[in-house]
């Protein structure tokens with residue numbers, strides 16, 4: 001731990017909290033963050049030479065495992081031509097065409113640099129298209145850190161115990177309305193209260209930033225129906241679920257068609273990329289075709305596009321990866337469920353496909369309020385035990401575990417063994 005401690009001590013002098021994104025400060029579990037030097041496959045290595053089985057996977061992008069050879073080669077090749085031009089490039093067309101041809105809900109797409117930007121831009125497009133202002137989001141869903149979305153947000157905001165960020169003027173959030181995840185009546189009530197004013201409902205089709213909270217049967221279909229009834233757009237924030245739950249994301253997995261979709265993470269294969277897309281008539285509202293302004297100096301960066309497109313092509317051509325991920329999910333999360341039962345642990349586990357999460361509560365977790373019943377101190381003890389056993393989990397209760405194609409049977413057995421020892 002010496003080197004990680006030294007680096008952290010240096011970092012706090014120059015970077016707020018010593019990190020460039022709050023969750024990785026390990027604040028929620030009271031540990032020194034591990035500084036990472038490299039990673040390959042399912043393993044990640046810290047600056048002191050410790051090796052861990054990694055279930056963060058850079059928060060989702062590394063679905064093929066760390067440092068995938070084909071992705072790395074595509075990056076090196078792209079770099080040889082130059083890093084950025086601020087002009088249109090062929091690889092951007094390749095990327096957009098590939099997605100539009102293979103994802104039925106996307107007719108047009110715009111690349112940006114992060115999930116935050118993707119959501120911010122999709123909301124602007126929805127407002128521009130509908131001519132309405134109000135947005136319904138769900139407590140516990142995280143959609144990045146744009147002002148309008150920092151209302152009862154999940155992820156690091158939830159772990160910090162402060163539901164709304166300072167520095168966000170009331171004017172920026174007064175059109176953001178909060179509904180309860182998995183509760184259609186809460187959405188219907190807001191729609192009726194603000195008749196003809198709701199531009200869009202934005203949802204994580206699988207909640208993955210209040211821990212993992214799958215949608216109840218009919219929830220997403222119900223949102224589609226309510227949006228149609230009230231002429232509001234349905235935005236699926238697929239920054240986590242896109243190209244993860246299935247190649248066609250949650251929209252394909254649950255057979256629900258959103259009007260707009262936001263992407264991040266997997267679409268960039270570890271490079272800083274986001275995207276938003278959907279119906280052509282909505283996307284044609286975006287500048288320079290339409291009046292909704294959105295731009296980016298590095299948007300569609302050729303190196304990032306090369307990495308992302310390589311990863312997407314591998315996923316498309318090897319869709320058995322999704323079956324394998326589901327099988328691994330059953331083994332890992334199903335195995336944990338058995339252990340919890342056997343040990344009569346005061347915990348529940350939620351999982352869907354490659355995403356999973358142990359909640360330190362006895363209550364079924366279906367929304368923000370039930371997720372908040374989790375004992376975060378107990379999670380911290382669990383995290384520390386797992387870390388010392390060589391298993392790298394999310395350093396906060398309200399985050400997901402991510403399985404990748406690189407996780408092996410041995411990784412899963414070693415993880416189950418460590419879980420068993422803890423309980």
Ligand SMILES: Cc1ncc(COP(=O)(O)O)c(C=O)c1O
Pocket residue numbers: 114115116117119142143144145204209237238239240264265274
């Ligand atoms: C569902 C969801 N939407 C949006 C974001 C924001 O993405 P980014 O961190 O790339 O800005 C995240 C993750 O951070 C996310 O999980």
Ligand SMILES: N[C@H](C=O)CCC(=O)O
Pocket residue numbers: 021022023024059142155156209240399
């Ligand atoms: N929950 C977040 C992403 O999905 C965690 C990543 C971050 O904010 O650093």
